[in-house]
Amino acid sequence: MRVTMRGRPLVALTATTIAVLGMAACGGNDDDSGGSSSNEPITLTVDIFGDQGFGYESLYEEYKKTHPNITIQERGKGLGLGDYNTRLTQQITAGGAGAGDIVALEEGTITQFYAQADKFVDLAKYGANDLKNNFLPWKWEQGAPPALKGKVLGLGTDVGGMALCYRRDLFQQAGLPTDREAVGQLWPTWEKFIETGKTFASKVKDKKFVDSATNFYNVVLMQYAGAGTGYTYYDKDNNLVLDSNPDVKKAFDLTTQMIAAGLSNNLASFSDEWNAGFKNGTFATIACPAWMTGVIKGQAGDAAAGKWDIAKAPGEGGNWGGSFLAVPTSSKHPKEAAELVKFLTSPQGQIAAFKALGNLPSSPQALQDPAVSGATNDYFNNAPVGQIFAAGATSLKPVYLGPKNQAVRSEVENALRSVEQGNADPAKAWADAVAKGTAAGK
Amino acid sequence: MSLDLSTAPSRGPRTHHRAAPPRATSRWRRQLTRFDIKASPYLYVLPFFLLFAVFGLYPMVYTAWIALTDRSPLNMTINFIGADNFVELxxxxxxxxxxxxxxxxxxxxxxxxxLLALLLANALNRKMRGLGFFRMAIAIPIITSTAVVGLVFGFVFARDFGLVNWLLEQVGINKIDWRANRLPAWGAISAMVDWRWTGYNALIYLAAMQSIPRDMYEAAAIDGASRRRQFWTITIPLLRPTIIFTVIISTIGGLQLFAEPLMFDNSPRALSGGTQQQFQTVTMYLVQTMNERLRYGYAGAIALALFVLIVIISLINYALIRRISSDK
Structure with missing residues (x-):
């Protein structure tokens, strides 16, 4: 068969086919359905993360009672923050395709979305500004930073607070006090904490004092930065100051001292081995923001109930973690989604989440509510969690986190882990952290 | 489809002259036939090329373009920066x-x-009991999902409560932190890859072995060649093309290795491939650059560099093939 090709009809045909396919693919996405009547049945998708989720189950039930036309679908429980944030970044960068009507943004990653604030609904349009007093001032500012000129990107859910969780049985074994007041008095400073660890290590040979260098480091860094410069790897103008911020170096050095004292269990935090460490009780203490109590309970399980307790953290309080809820502009029901955000982040909503998982409210009203301030946690030997965590939260100074905070943090954590593994001395590890952290923050 | 190509157009004018009322239908039909012949082959292959254009060509062209920019979700604008990314790389x-x-x-x-696949195939090429079962058994790993393999091997090679370290301790060897050092990490990941793909290659070898005529072995046996001798002087030379095929397939898969090393470290920093990059592969670095460091442009440059790397290794393989075939 001999076929000579004359291109034109073919090209025209191809062009038409592509155009038709193209239109079919784009159709239906652009219509604005904001004008739906309020009783039309709709589904709102809520994207969250973390092994334990956000503890919103009872709140959804309650909301459905007053809004019978709204079905709430939650996604992401069991998903780690890293994977969650990667997916969310892609969705938001692609104009919101596939993202939920409500998305959770973590403290360390919300900073990255400031640059994409135009892809999120301004919650101020739905009356968020009236709720300003429902949030701790610094929490409000993280969700509505001055750089966004009045735009409210997200409303706060929880804050981390800071304490130290410890195993009573292991402390007893080491001849240390087990009462939480007395334990707190063992370590007015982090240096004293390391001293206590050395005592522990001399008595108990087969367990370690601290779970991992990285958790220890993050808590110490957030505390030092809160008391010092007020920022970590980036200054408030988003310049990378990893190698010049004294708070970072101080926290790094303290962590390498802790490792050198042989106190770390060398577990990569949030890994399967770390989880196994909880189950097998291989370490005696862990730096404990409020959300960590939910992690401990989930990982250590019923077998360890009553063995854990919570004491005051060394130093002067601090905060690590906490999240926000935001509504991407891709949501077909921005008004309803914003209403649900307001409900979930209301003082009552935060109290319910606190009861479910121990996530510390970011609302002063909720923090003062007897349900929080008087709360005890029976898993932690009836520790007065409300009192312990809420104490520092109201007086905290905010710590500014830069746009690629997570990526830089990963490299500093890697460097610390290499010291744990015995692959680098502290000086080399610091050089690595600066080199790779700088590459990551570029 | 009509194949009456050359006659159709030339007959046109003549019929026009003779038949006074022009038969419009037949003329239209002829044109349709002409169109059919010229265009329909392209129409038949069009669906593939459309899909290819959307899912193959467009991403490739876009990758090449993005590699020349500083695109990032953190940048409001996309700036053309020429070869800067490649210089940095x-x-x-x-x-x-x-x-x-x-x-x-x-x-x-x-x-x-x-090597293991070759020996396995040779063993399964004999007559023995339960042959069907064994042949099936080596194929099982292929249908297991990579993520599951990674997860299970992650536990097997865990530092504190892992199976391998437990066995090592039983025989008095100190436990190994598999993720902390380069060689143990490479070894553990290789074990994962081999567990999954050895059976696959063995099946391919087995199929090739079965096409080798029996009488060659019988003749060799009569001449007094041992089984081992038969393997090296008959089986291996005749398997050459198949061996080359498996080498190339393994090359392509091996250079794009991603899931196994990623699953090997299940901490939030898994993309770093170890604390000091002990087992970070190129694809992991690519994804890290894109998803964690949010530098889409630089990630595009890495993707192109990986492409060049695969081309180079493939060229080496091609040279190998030519040499072996000229040996014959």
Whole structure:
């Protein structure tokens, strides 16, 4: 068969086919359905993360009672923050395709979305500004930073607070006090904490004092930065100051001292081995923001109930973690989604989440509510969690986190882990952290 | 489809002259036939090329374009920066470490894998009890999902409560922190890759072996050749083309190794491939650059560099094929 090709009809045909396919693919996405009547049945998708989720189950039930036309679908429980944030970044960068009507943004990653604030609904349009007093001032500012000129990107859910969780049985074994007041008095400073660890290590040979260098480091860094410069790897103008911020170096050095004292269990935090460490009780203490109590309970399980307790953290309080809820502009029901955000982040909503998982409210009203301030946690030997965590939260100074905070943090954590593994001395590890952290923050 | 190509147009004018009322239908039909002949072959292949254009060509062209920009979700605008990304990549220590890791794991996994597959295929090429069962059994790993393999091997090679370390301690050897050092990490990942792909290659070898005529072995046996001798002087030479095929397939898969090393470290920093990049492959570095460091442009440059790397290795393989075939 001999076929000579004359291109034109073919090209025209191809062009038409592509155009038709193209239109079919784009159709239906652009219509604005904001004008739906309020009783039309709709589904709102809520994207969250973390092994334990956000503890919103009872709140959804309650909301459905007053809004019978709204079905709430939650996604992401069991998903780690890293994977969650990667997916969310892609969705938001692609104009919101596939993202939920409500998305959770973590403290360390919300900073990255400031640059994409135009892809999120301004919650101020739905009356968020009236709720300003429902949030701790610094929490409000993280969700509505001055750089966004009045735009409210997200409303706060929880804050981390800071304490130290410890195993009573292991402390007893080491001849240390087990009462939480007395334990707190063992370590007015982090240096004293390391001293206590050395005592522990001399008595108990087969367990370690601290779970991992990285958790220890993050808590110490957030505390030092809160008391010092007020920022970590980036200054408030988003310049990378990893190698010049004294708070970072101080926290790094303290962590390498802790490792050198042989106190770390060398577990990569949030890994399967770390989880196994909880189950097998291989370490005696862990730096404990409020959300960590939910992690401990989930990982250590019923077998360890009553063995854990919570004491005051060394130093002067601090905060690590906490999240926000935001509504991407891709949501077909921005008004309803914003209403649900307001409900979930209301003082009552935060109290319910606190009861479910121990996530510390970011609302002063909720923090003062007897349900929080008087709360005890029976898993932690009836520790007065409300009192312990809420104490520092109201007086905290905010710590500014830069746009690629997570990526830089990963490299500093890697460097610390290499010291744990015995692959680098502290000086080399610091050089690595600066080199790779700088590459990551570029 | 009509194949009456050359006559149709030339007959046209004549019929026009003779038949006074022009038969419009037949003329239309002829044109349709002409169109059918010229265009329909392209129409038949069009669906593939449309899909290819959307899912193959567009991403490739876009990758090449994006590699010349500083695109990032953090940047409001996209700036054309020329070859800056490639210059940076050339001096990027982390990239070259990832290349080393990729090649290292590739060699460490492929060589034993193919040798083992060959021996396995040879064993299964004999008459024995339960042959069907064994042949099925070696195929099982292929249908297991990579993520599951990674997860299970992650536990097997865990530092504190892992199976391998437990066995080592039973025989009095100190436990190994598999993720902390390069060679143990490469070894553990290679074990994962081999577990999954050895059976696959063995099946291919087995199929090739069965096409070798029996009488060659019988003749060799009569001449007094041992089984081992038969294997080396009959089986291996006749398997050459198949061996080359499996080497190439393993090369392509090996240079794009991603899921196994990623699953090997299940901490939030898994993309770093170890604390000091002990087992970060090129694809892991690519994804890290894109998803964690949010530099889409630079990630595009890494993707193109990986493409060039695969082309180079493939050319080496091609040279190998030519040499072996000219040996014959």
């Amino acid at each position: 050339w001096h990027d220590h982390q990239f070259w470490t990832a290349v080393q890791n990729t090649l290292g794991i590739f060699v460490l996994s492929t060589v034993p894998q193919l």
